[in-house]
Amino acid sequence: MKSKILNLLQMNSNGYLSGEQISGVLGISRTAVWKHINSLKNEGYIIDSVNNKGYKLLSDTSEVNNSSLKSLCNGYEFIQFAKFLDTVDSTNSEAKRIAMDELHLEGIVVADEQTNGKGRLGRQWTSDKNSGLWMSLLIRPKLKPDAASAITLVAAAGMTKALEDCTKLKIGIKWPNDLIINGKKVCGILTEMSAEINQLHYIILGIGVNLNQVNFTESLSDKATSLKKEGAEVSSKQLLGAFLASFSEFYKQFLKGDMSQVIAFHQAHSVTIGKHVQIISPIETREAYVLDINADGSLLVKNDLGENEIVFSGEVSVRGINGYI
């Protein structure tokens, strides 16, 4: 109910809405309206209350919270639940728990803080309170397990576009799923799936974006950055809103089998094409020169024997050898 009131106030941010109007539209008592308004104020929304006129939203809180998350997610088909948490072990773990209990739901988990945030291959991902956007999308496209790599590309394109919409920074994509500013990582994506041999049960897209950190540990300071450190002030709410809009478009195309815009986006933003990289598989590490990103999302490289070779994201990691991660 609180998020519905917030919605009404946001839609009417040019004028005042009386308690009577709100209670009429939502079918609740004026006392209930008053209580919800106070609760919104406690969450950081600045709401002006004037006798005989009513309420007006002067300023949204800048961070995602329970009410604003529900407002932001309104209208997206692939979001049937939106869960906000002050703190969580990791948003991917929470999304997995929901996925196991609710076999058909799709939705989103956002947290202010992760106490055990995870990067790829079990690595730690620092995610302190209010310092970034820590989120996981739980989606259930009816596809084969090998579609998971392509969805990672969709998410990377969506977040890159969102960061460009919210800042003036130049965002690079280190194929397939790290976003880079000035050679340092600002966003990582951890895609996990649960599947049978020939059908996905669900995919969880875990996305972490560093927003407000200024100090990084010594081991991270060469490799990681935040929007603030790069001179951009973006709220988690603003970024999440922009991401949902851009992801939604790319994801719709993907579900129709059309990856052309996503791939073009990757090609245009790649910091990998035209670089010497290391192709790292569980078995060996080899050097290669990256020629292009193919229409199916795989990487076209010239290997150390001088032959053209195709690299699938399901098979290897790529490590740059020119400064970036």
Place this chain on the structure above:
Amino acid sequence: MKSKILNLLQMNSNGYLSGEQISGVLGISRTAVWKHINSLKNEGYIIDSVNNKGYKLLSDTSEVNNSSLKSLCNGYEFIQFAKFLDTVDSTNSEAKRIAMDELHLEGIVVADEQTNGKGRLGRQWTSDKNSGLWMSLLIRPKLKPDAASAITLVAAAGMTKALEDCTKLKIGIKWPNDLIINGKKVCGILTEMSAEINQLHYIILGIGVNLNQVNFTESLSDKATSLKKEGAEVSSKQLLGAFLASFSEFYKQFLKGDMSQVIAFHQAHSVTIGKHVQIISPIETREAYVLDINADGSLLVKNDLGENEIVFSGEVSVRGINGYI
């Protein structure tokens, strides 16, 4: 502790073990030994107790239970926990819950009854109390997600060999993972996985074998059978013991990258090779004639255009059109 006492009794089934000997070996009091012996008797083990001689196991219970499961699993590297349940929603679901809580454990779940047993693609799997072997193995090979299909073949070969070791019935394999007696299904395998793009987190091999059902519902009676219906009396304990032994051998080879024996076993037992089948994908259904199973486990067919074509288990289901399922 109870399962350790059972182990001692099984190893000494030719003579009597005194309470003093048992208490000495296990470092527990003679009263504790006596209590555990009584508890084993309550579970159905027939144990002779003679004054001044001690205890002798006259007869094992025929069904898997908590103590016997632990004894059976003793010594297998890929089993670090063994959980027996009288009843469970599904052993795969229980194994998933354990997999999420214990990030490194491998092990096994066996239940007397599944209230919500599952076949592939969410289909129901009837699994009444004491009527079959309902089990799930949780394993964590450090491999890429596409290895899951091959592990299904390993499990199918292991269970086929176990059924041959325990009965004189001719067992057929409907590629990749259904076991057939006289044209009817006696065992199904549901392989589920959790993974990142390029690394498996875990695989759950759910295996259901019909042992004692005599009456099947009308819709199932043409398609399903049980060992008992085919004239063989095999206990769940006997079958599980045989399966763990044969699976363990095939799985060791698989982990070394050697699928040759598993594939040869599939070729020798295939009810699919030399048959006209339907190749069913999410997009279309086509007829084909099966020529062979390839060295990598894929199916070589002649398609309806007369061309040779390779079919991967990750891509299609195969439905026979000559009577079997």
